[in-house]
Amino acid sequence: MQLLETAFWSAGGSRHVMAERLGFSKSKANTLIAGLIDQGMLAEYGMQPSSGGRRAENLQLNAGLGALIGVDIGATSLDVAILRPDLTLLAQHGEAADVRQGPGVVLARVRTLMRELLTQSGLSAKDVLGVGIGVPGPVNFAIGQLVSPPLMPAWDSFSIRDYLREEYAAPVFVDNDVNLMALGELWRLRRSLSNFLVIKVGTGIGCGIVCHGEVYRGAAGSAGDVGHICVDQEGPRCHCGNVGCVEAMAAGPAITRMAVDAANAGESAALAACLREKGRIEATDVGEASRAGDAAANGIIQRAGNLIGQMLASVVNFFNPSHVFIGGGITGIGPLFLAAVRQSVYQRSLALSTRHLEIQYTPLGMQGGVIGAGVLALHETLKVRGVAP
Amino acid sequence: MQLLETAFWSAGGSRHVMAERLGFSKSKANTLIAGLIDQGMLAEYGMQPSSGGRRAENLQLNAGLGALIGVDIGATSLDVAILRPDLTLLAQHGEAADVRQGPGVVLARVRTLMRELLTQSGLSAKDVLGVGIGVPGPVNFAIGQLVSPPLMPAWDSFSIRDYLREEYAAPVFVDNDVNLMALGELWRLRRSLSNFLVIKVGTGIGCGIVCHGEVYRGAAGSAGDVGHICVDQEGPRCHCGNVGCVEAMAAGPAITRMAVDAANAGESAALAACLREKGRIEATDVGEASRAGDAAANGIIQRAGNLIGQMLASVVNFFNPSHVFIGGGITGIGPLFLAAVRQSVYQRSLALSTRHLEIQYTPLGMQGGVIGAGVLALHETLKVRGVAP
Incomplete structure (x- = not known):
């Protein structure tokens, strides 16, 4: 039912606006809307600001549904x-x-x-x-x-x-x-973008794909499985059996491992203190140390961001999205990570693919x-x- | 006009079949089809085999269009x-x-x-x-x-x-x-596949993407620009400014260059003879030498196939297509190339992405x-x- 779809994706509107969006005549829209209100699907809420005359109603999905x-x-x-x-x-x-x-x-x-x-x-x-x-x-x-x-x-x-x-x-x-994160952003955006990606970096690395205005799941439902894209042919072995997977080298556990190594090697007083006090180091601790100016923490974040940016560069060349939104636990690590991702993508992707590309943290966040x-x-x-x- | 669209993509059919495909009533379909025949858009051709009774007509776009x-x-x-x-x-x-x-x-x-x-x-x-x-x-x-x-x-x-x-x-x-090659295959397939890729390997390497049953062009029209995906961080510099682009290492000119090097280094009598006679070596010459059992030619084809397979593995993890069709000048090089591509993809992609994946040369060919x-x-x-x- 196109009207309900429009009411849902556009977060409501007046009869007049909905009729226009769908290319329906005013009388056709009025009849359909009256029917949906009778069925309890749509309801009128608050009032829309109007440019004059009587104030227009705001039709939305019935909260009582x-x-x-x-x-x-x-x-x-x-x-x-x-x-x-x-x-x-x-x-x-x-x-x-x-x-x-x-x-x-x-x-x-x-x-x-x-x-x-x-x-x-x-x-x-x-x-x-x-x-x-x-x-x-x-x-x-x-x-x-x-x-x-x-x-x-x-x-x-x-x-x-x-x-x-x-x-x-x-x-x-x-x-x-990650498909749901993409669906959430698609809803937040009222479908105003048609082709974008949501990358989740946490324990693993995954990607939600929006293509032609719909979430794309792939032929077997595994689309967006970017965590096992190779970023270093000489890299460490991943649990999947291959070497140099970006997930094994730059996701949460890899960041933690690099931080523990830096603490144990005496390269960072801040990370060593964290390890002593908490018995472990999390990605957010690395972010905190980085914001306090710790060089080792900065290096770790830069390395992780660059590796993820390298993977993203391949994906951007292939898919040419308008936006890449990065979410998951990594968003707590601070702005340096995002800068490192951007640097790597802009350096490795073709000019045409990145000319209007925006890379940012997911607006809906956690x-x-x-x-x-x-x-x-x-x-x-x-x-x-x-x-x- | 859904009826013309159906007649075009399905290569014709009877009134009855078209009405069924579109969920139209028989009388609605008959009226619409009569109108389109009057306008000269549709025409009846030959006769469809029928299971009994009178033989059904075959409606197609009017050849006189x-x-x-x-x-x-x-x-x-x-x-x-x-x-x-x-x-x-x-x-x-x-x-x-x-x-x-x-x-x-x-x-x-x-x-x-x-x-x-x-x-x-x-x-x-x-x-x-x-x-x-x-x-x-x-x-x-x-x-x-x-x-x-x-x-x-x-x-x-x-x-x-x-x-x-x-x-x-x-x-x-x-x-x-490459988008047009993808559109051609989509038509050949009567849209029976929704998510597949066409890779063209010639002077460059490009990719046509079919997603949700439509050719996907990306936010800025550069989707499928896979030639500059990095497959070797230590690789040679590409004309795009980056290093290790698959196009610089495995497309037609790279194959030719490797073949000339092998000929000059005395590694292949067949390639040396070709270079002497023709003054140059083309990818098809390498294919011919390979089919005749030349080890150096086999090595070159295997290397190019493996590098392209490595790029494809990233793309397959991301996009999870049902089919990858490979076309362009490279198809003349023979079956060894396809085997090398497959080996590389199956090794580097996730099991779920490749379980039902088919990799073959483009059926429409040149x-x-x-x-x-x-x-x-x-x-x-x-x-x-x-x-x-």
């Missing part, structure tokens, strides 16, 4: 959120988690959090319109299952959808975590995952119900 | 063809050319060939429905101009469209040569360029006329 649950399962974290149909947050909770504990342990915790957050929001399972779940591995989107996920072998072919079916009558949709999961839940639920194209 | 001209300008070659609306060839001519001579020289020759081939086909300029032209550089598709083409600097911002406007009333469309140009001409002309979506 129900709540959405967005879940973002990372390799080492877990975020659950309850969202309204306009994607604003009703309740949210995030905590550390270890995805390698397997689906039994992790999903039991997800289920508990879902219940608690619904109760907090004054809702129950029957108020749920749809559930969206992001996972850090390749997903067969049609059947909602992970396929040979390297970071989480115990999840191979596990049906998250079946696991939640008993508790929720609402449909459950599963996608790769909420991108759950918001994207909410977008997935709503959009796919409307499709399943036959009211969205 | 006019002829298409497809032009494929390569770095070192020039192909012009006159095609029917069903993309069968009426006349074709190919010859060596040097694109660096600039648009004046090259397009004057194109214009002469267009006239000659039309005459041969018993047609004149007024019978031309549309013209499609492929060029070996990045194109701003909307305005039909080349943008900073590295192989053909004299063509920068030159309007091929304006050049031909005096002679032909028909619209002229310009696109990158005619892919002019056929793709014909598809572009017809499809865009129908769009301009407001009868195709």
Whole structure:
């Protein structure tokens, strides 16, 4: 249903504006909109500023349609959120988690959090319109299952959808975590960009692809698996079996390893102090040391940024996106990382590909995952119900 | 117009089949088809085999709509063809050319060939429905101009469209040569594949991308510029200014250079003999020596194939296509090259990306360029006329 689609992606508008966007006559739009309001799909909210005469109404998806649950399962974290149909947050909770504990342990915790957050929001399972779940591995989107996920072998072919079916009558949709970040940004942008990438740098490195205005998942659902692109033929061996994968050399664990090495080699008083006090060094600690002017920390961030930029240069030459948004845990590391990525991309990509290219941190930040999961839940639920194209 | 689109992409069918494909009622389809036949857009050809009762008609685009001209300008070659609306060839001519001579020289020759081939086909300029032209550089598709083409600097911002406007009333469309190869294969496949790549290896290396069932050109029209992806950080300097670009190390000129080196170093009697007799060695000569069992030639082909496979591995990890079709001058070099490409891709890409991946030479072969140009001409002309979506 084009009207609902427009109301959702454009975050509302007047009857007049919607009719114009869709090229419908005023009377056709009015009839269709009246029908959708009767069905409880659309509702009028607030008032739009108007240039004169009576103030125009603002049509949006009916908030009474129900709540959405967005879940973002990372390799080492877990975020659950309850969202309204306009994607604003009703309740949210995030905590550390270890995805390698397997689906039994992790999903039991997800289920508990879902219940608690619904109760907090004054809702129950029957108020749920749809559930969206992001996972850090390749997903067969049609059947909602992970396929040979390297970071989480115990999840191979596990049906998250079946696991939640008993508790929720609402449909459950599963996608790769970075695809959901891309979907979230696409929604934030009101689809004003058609061809862009979202790179997530955390425990691993993944890429969400938006092509022709839609999230692109590839022939087998593994598109965007950029973590194993080779950036050094003489590089260290990766868990995938190949050498010099960018993920093995520049993701979170590699940054931590370089920092521990620098601390132990006496190259950085700040990192050595951190290691002594906390017993470990995280990427954010390296960022903090860098901001305080620590040369070793700066060197590590520069090296990681350059390697990721080198991988990105190949991807930019191939895909020619208008924007690259970088998200995930790495965003806490500060501006030096972004500068190093940019330097490497601009140096290695063709002029035409980078002339108008923008590289920045993801505007939705750490909420991108759950918001994207909410977008997935709503959009796919409307499709399943036959009211969205 | 969905019906014309279907008739074109599906190479015809009965009223019944077309109505079914589009989800139209039988009576709606009949009315629309009668209208299009009246307008001279569709016509009935031959007869479809039928399972019983009267034999079904075969509706296709009306051959009387006019002829298409497809032009494929390569770095070192020039192909012009006159095609029917069903993309069968009426006349074709190919010859060596040097694109660096600039648009004046090259397009004057194109214009002469267009006239000659039309005459041969018993047609004149007024019978031309549309013209499609492929060029070996990045194109701003909307305005039909080349943008900073590295192989053909004299063509920068030159309007091929304006050049031909005096002679032909028909619209002229310009696109990158590899995009047209991809469009040609998409047509050959009747759009049965949605996500695949066409790699052209000749003087340079380029890639045509089909994504979500459409040719993807990127944010600035430079998508698929894979020739400058780095495959060796210690590699030789490329004309683009960077080092280790796959184009500098594995395209036609690199193969020739390696062959001349092998001949001069006394590593290959066959290549030395070729150099002595012809004064030069071409990629096809290396292929011939390889098929005759020459070890040096085999080594050169294997090395070029492995380097291109290494670049492709990155692209396959990122894009997860179902098929990669390899075309261009390299296809004359024989099966060993394809085997080396495959070996490299399967070794370096993730299992999920390659599980169902097929890598083969382009089925349309050397005619892919002019056929793709014909598809572009017809499809865009129908769009301009407001009868195709």
